[in-house]
Amino acid sequence: MRKSTIIMLAVSLLVLFSGAAVAQDYADEITVYNSGDLEHDPATAYDIKRFEKEYGVKVNVVEVPWQYQIDKLTTVFSSKSDKVDAFVGSYFMLNNFAMPGWLEPIGFTEKEKEKFSPGVIKASTYQGTTYGAPLMLKDTELYYRKDLLEAEGLEVPKTWDELVNAAKKLTKDKDGDGNIDQYGFAYLGADKLGFTFRTFLYQSGGEMFDENLNPVFNSSAGVKALTFMSDLINKHQVTPKGIISMGEGNVGDLFISGKVAMVESVPPLHERIMNSDLSGKASLALVPEGSAGNTTYLDGNVIYVSSFSKKKETAKAFAKFMSSYESSLHELVREGNNSPNPSVFNDPRVKEKFPEKWVNVMQESVSDVKAEPYPLYLQVEQTLRQEIQKALNGSKAPQKALDDAAAQIEELYTNVLGI
């Protein structure tokens, strides 16, 4: 046999076996639990198809309604089942799932982490290890009716006081029947009430916990935040009373149907506006500042990998793929979900889809987001939400409500964690 032939044969065999080795690194299929159905999650559906094509891995998607995702996964993981390889969860799920050892570290390099907003990586990291691959971001923005503000000669409010003044002028009983037909302002309630409180808390210069996990949200900053939320409903009457039971979808409905002139809400309301009669009439801006700025609470979706999975490498590859530049871009242009990767906003495809002003607002807003992971998130959130609701419906003063919440959480941490 000629020498050149032998060399070519050797090289071919090397390529063949290395290709086979790479292929062997990935499983034939993985199971991913998605938060919600793919029909309403077109970007995720599109990127899953891309992953399947590029990696030759079949992705079996189990669609779970968002509200039941935690319960369902808790049942699966507490039985140490390997039936879930990866799942789409929220940033706030990190502590609850990392503490009992249910999550596998994603394995980002420092270079890979740098592409994300610092706040996002911090929210995906538990005790120094990054467990979440950021998929998209839900920061809070101010959505407003340009036409209604212009009709009243109002500028877009930049501070809390300006917000109240504008909201008062925009709250109207249009047909004189004694019923308010248009409210000036609304914020997210129901299961997102705690998120709303945190946004106002951070803007007042407050924190949820100190470094020793003592609750400090009942500080003067916290009382200021909760009083502001309560006054909007009860004193200024610019926010519907029923807001405490209205979540993201309901508040979006109120805005789209013209029942509220301004809302502090989260993406993908952008997308809903662009596909509705409000296109051209509505716009967005940074949320009005409190005394300490306009930081907003970080919510959004992350891909986590199960530590019980027998296909961890494939699941991690999937997680990293879904948090790549292209996938983030698709989340933004196909669904209107903000990107945890700020450079995505400079992409021409984003500028083609959204008005320039919106892109600037989104880019600036995502750079100032905050989340504080802490243990026993679900119980803390429930306790906080219950007390906030009591303050908002007038059955407790804001200070008392927050003091009671803080006391209950301290007792919880003492009883359960022994701290």
Added chain:
Amino acid sequence: MLKKIFDKYFHYWMVFPAILLLAFVVIYPTFNLFYTSLFFKNGQLGVTRFVGLQNYKKLFFDTNFWQYLGHTFIYVGSAVTISLILGLIISNILNKAIKGRSALRTIMLLPWMIPLVLTGITWRWILQDIYGAFNALLMQLGIINQSIAWLTDGTTAMIGVITADFWANTPFVTIILLAGMQSIPNQLYEAADVDGATGWQKFYNITLPLIKPSIFVALVMRTLFAIRALDIVYALTGGGPGESTEVLASYIYNLGRRWLRMGYGSTIGVILLLITIALVFSFMFILKPGSARE
């Protein structure tokens, strides 16, 4: 020999599969409930530690437990009572030979066919202050002139939950009472007619006593459904506003399933079980269902 034994205990062999199933789905879980209540068991922390009766001691000082117990009694008492009264009225109407009776019976069953979670979600929309059909109806009728945020106030939210519950479950009570009424011989009513009894007298002296076993069954089943009601509360109010519609069933669910505090959750489960057994026995004592036909 084997055949002799088999023949002698044939009736036991026949019920053995059912007993096995019962043991699997009732006896074992009940035993496990009592057993787990003696432990500090937290699935989140991966800790299981025997604590004896400490969980029960903790219960006495748990203000949430007492508050939610009170809510449970209000919820169960109101929903069951209203269901029973409405069930009696509706079954009495459906027992008569009225036109369209079959169609009415079918329509009457519709709320019961809807899954309870959907019932909760539907009523959440109905009671919503801005878009809700209930406010719209009341304003059309001139009863109110401003929308009421039913789910924002604790009292009205509880009324909403109770309403959704009896709306969904009254058909079940009606069916059971109707079945009881239909087994009453007509001759009794005919004899009463001869004696000049009024409609109310016939109902009170004939119908009610003879449907006592059916009332007992309806009362027990209805109470069991209500006392473990989680779906409607969860879907309609989530236990809010504040904690005003939290009941023991939702507390157990949160403790055991969401927060994985299985030991303490089991303790409350045991208490709820004992309360349920006590209620059933008290119904038996008060109603004496076996005495109906004597």
